[in-house]
Amino acid sequence: xxxxxxxxxxxxxxxxxxxxxxxxxxxxxxxxxxxxxxxxxxxxxxxxxxxxxxxxxxxxxxxxxxxxxxxxxxxxxxxxxxxxxxxxxxxxxxxxxxxxxxxxxxxxxxxxxxxxxxxxxxxxxxxxxxxxxxxxxxxxxxxxxxxxxxxxxxxxxxxxxxxxxxx
Numbered sequence: 666x667x668x669x670x671x672x673x674x675x676x677x678x679x680x681x682x683x684x685x686x687x688x689x690x691x692x693x694x695x696x697x698x699x700x701x702x703x704x705x706x707x708x709x710x711x712x713x714x715x716x717x718x719x720x721x722x723x724x725x726x727x728x729x730x731x732x733x734x735x736x737x738x739x740x741x742x743x744x745x746x747x748x749x750x751x752x753x754x755x756x757x758x759x760x761x762x763x764x765x766x767x768x769x770x771x772x773x774x775x776x777x778x779x780x781x782x783x784x785x786x787x788x789x790x791x792x793x794x795x796x797x798x799x800x801x802x803x804x805x806x807x808x809x810x811x812x813x814x815x816x817x818x819x820x821x822x823x824x825x826x827x828x829x830x831x832x
């Protein structure tokens with residue numbers, strides 16, 4: 666019987682590296698992969714420089730939010746197509762949550778996942794201090810095993826990383 670594995674995704678190349686890690690090391694044709702893209706509704710991408718209170722009546726912000734949501738859906742469609750191409754069961758979700766790590770853990774619980782595989786964003790110590798680390802939070806609060814695939818060192822190419830493509 667296959668496992669259910671959650672893979673949080675974003676447009677970064679490091680997410681592809683996490684998927685490559687899965688295919689190289691953990692792949693099982695009976696697995697089900699759940700791809701999750703979390704959109705932060707409070708991010709500047711979603712709301713621009715405007716105050717949150719002003720968003721209710723601002724159609725420009727609604728258009729921007731819709732565009733970000735559409736981009737998230739397009740991203741999940743790429744990952745779904747990849748999964749179908751390699752012949753495994755795949756599902757994908759786009760969620761809006763200001764706390765990505767909490768959203769990841771909620772989806773893991775709701776879908777009874779067996780494992781979470783995620784990429785590190787490669788933040789330095791200062792970035793982790795001020796921005797927090799999603800992977801660190803997930804590792805410390807998850808009830809299932811979590812694999813964090815490190816961001817490749819930019820000075821040193823990671824073997825096979827550049828060859829991996831979603832299409």
